Amino acid sequence: MSVLRCGLVPGGPGILGILGTLGCGGSGLGSEPRGGPQLQPPIIESLSLDCDTDGGRWLLQLEASSWTGGASSFWTLDGAYIEQHAIDAIAYAEDGTGESLELSMGMVSDWRQAGPFVTAFTCAEPVDVLVVLYDLDDRQVDCRVLGPDPQRWAALDVPSCDRIGSEPTAR
Numbered sequence: 001m002s003v004l005r006c007g008l009v010p011g012g013p014g015i016l017g018i019l020g021t022l023g024c025g026g027s028g029l030g031s032e033p034r035g036g037p038q039l040q041p042p043i044i045e046s047l048s049l050d051c052d053t054d055g056g057r058w059l060l061q062l063e064a065s066s067w068t069g070g071a072s073s074f075w076t077l078d079g080a081y082i083e084q085h086a087i088d089a090i091a092y093a094e095d096g097t098g099e100s101l102e103l104s105m106g107m108v109s110d111w112r113q114a115g116p117f118v119t120a121f122t123c124a125e126p127v128d129v130l131v132v133l134y135d136l137d138d139r140q141v142d143c144r145v146l147g148p149d150p151q152r153w154a155a156l157d158v159p160s161c162d163r164i165g166s167e168p169t170a171r
Contacts, residue, residue, distance in 0.1 A: 037096030051123035
């Protein structure tokens with residue numbers, strides 16, 4: 001017998017947030033199979049960061065090995081000014097074996113106008129980015145550091161990470 005979960009489900013931007021916002025439609029989303037999927041802690045399987053100069057947009061895409069509790073990204077040029085942006089789940093495997101997350105941001109010229117989906121960082125700037133992946137219990141389980149100065153993050157008040165580059169995490 002399946003258990004149908006309706007309404008908001010805590011869990012933030014990850015899979016539980018998606019299930020909660022979909023409500024109780026007849027599609028079966030939000031229901032849990034007998035015993036539920038046997039989930040492994042998620043790891044980053046792929047990560048890409050691209051900037052479209054003509055369109056004025058950053059695109060960060062992440063593929064995780066199982067359902068996540070979402071991800072966060074931290075952006076800086078100098079360590080003095082840091083922006084934090086959520087990376088939201090956009091698709092997931094029903095059996096729990098994967099999740100796709102994405103952050104698409106426009107650019108503004110005034111840092112005071114930066115927000116959840118807009119940034120003060122342009123494509124021309126050598127931005128450093130820290131990506132942190134969380135499990136369903138909101139624990140940090142994987143991370144990546146991208147950019148020209150990966151050691152910058154060690155001295156800042158952000159989650160710690162020693163995985164540099166976009167290579168997949170080994171199990």
